[in-house]
Amino acid sequence: MDKFIIKGGNRLTGEVNISGFKNAILAIIPATLLAKDKCRIENVPLISDVYILVDMMKELGAEVYLDEANNAIDIDTSTIEDCVASYDMAKRLRASYYLVGAGLGRFKEAHVAYPGGCDIGSRPIDQHIKGFEALGSTVKIEHGVINCEVDKLIGNDIYMDVISVGATINVMLAAVMAEGKTIIENAAKEPHVVDTANFLNAMGAEVRGAGTDVIKIRGVKELHGCTYSVIPDQIEAGTYIVAAAATEGDVLIKNIIPKHLESITAKLKELGVEIIENDDSIRVIGKPNLKSINIKTLPYPGFPTDLQQPISVLLTKAEGTSIVTESIFEGRFKYVDELKRMGANIKVDGRSAIIRGATPLSSTKITATDLRAGAACVIAGLIADGDTEVYDINHVERGYERIEDKLRGLGANIKKVTE
């Protein structure tokens, strides 16, 4: 078991490069299944979720070369004959559910066990199922496996009852190979929905409107391989922005799309942090005496749920009462108990965390209960006095490339220890 030991108190200063977007690459790798061909994906983050997905694609029969030196993947899916993913494979990450949409598109059949992913509340897949059925597929859940079969996918109008990133992307994956036109209404607008659509279009698909709440897809008979570069990780960038502000540092966050970060930078400005935006970077200049603010997580372009946990650590430094309302995942407050053990004054009331500050944090042993809870623990360690030990960092490594190296490059005192 690995852990981080962080000696808190250092200001973060300097520059950090943001990696490719976890939530985009995790859709794009399964999407390569749609073309019986070779793809090269660039700007791939070297995170454990990617290693797991690469293994899954190999187990399905793909030839995959992970070019770590260049953060790229060469993948040839022409050797895959069917799309069957066992419980042992699928449970290892959330994005395994994209094999259902991609498998249906390519083989008109997919048998994929229920996905895993962060334990942050109930994560139903009813909207995915609704979409596949609307395209003509049968969907049977048997022994924990999602079984889909169809003779011919036929395009349809699909209204999503809830805004779901996963369902929007999954239905898009199947619909690009359906006969005729599919319209997805109330679609998710997240940057990774757009990135996946752009990747599909680079493979020859006809997807229009991604980034709005109406996506129109004209099905094609065949897709081809392509070379594609993944967009920067909005959530990793937001995490470093928060870490810079929390340590009252001065950090240039590079290789980003500032537009994707507007909901975050707006909140940081409200808190009193100085933000300077450039074309593809943001400079964060942290300040003392932050003002309390309220935050509600919402689908894009609202404040992302994936940054709710990291920013709550920063709010322990703000004077007065801040209220953070989590409207997407009801179980995303598990990290609060860890912060309380460090001295934070936080009360969870239903969907809201009420944070009273400013409270200094004192170091102790804390546990990452999921990926972003882990990021919150790391930021807490950066600002606490003394040595904080963060356990279960395998969660952190699912989504942050070399986080300890990047933080050390900014002056943090952090090391990874294997016990």
Ligand SMILES: CC(=O)N[C@H]1[C@@H](OP(=O)(O)OP(=O)(O)OC[C@H]2O[C@@H](n3ccc(=O)[nH]c3=O)[C@H](O)[C@@H]2O)O[C@H](CO)[C@@H](O)[C@@H]1O
């Ligand atoms: C791998 C990946 O990209 N994960 C992201 C994705 O997760 P994921 O795709 O699982 O999240 P969704 O956008 O689907 O979930 C949003 C909301 O819709 C609900 N829902 C979803 C599907 C469904 O069929 N029925 C239903 O009710 C969920 O319970 C949740 O309340 O988007 C989340 C919301 O931005 C992020 O936190 C995750 O990091």
Ligand SMILES: C=C(OP(=O)(O)O)C(=O)O
């Ligand atoms: C919830 C997350 O991941 P996943 O959906 O992969 O569990 C996340 O990235 O914060």
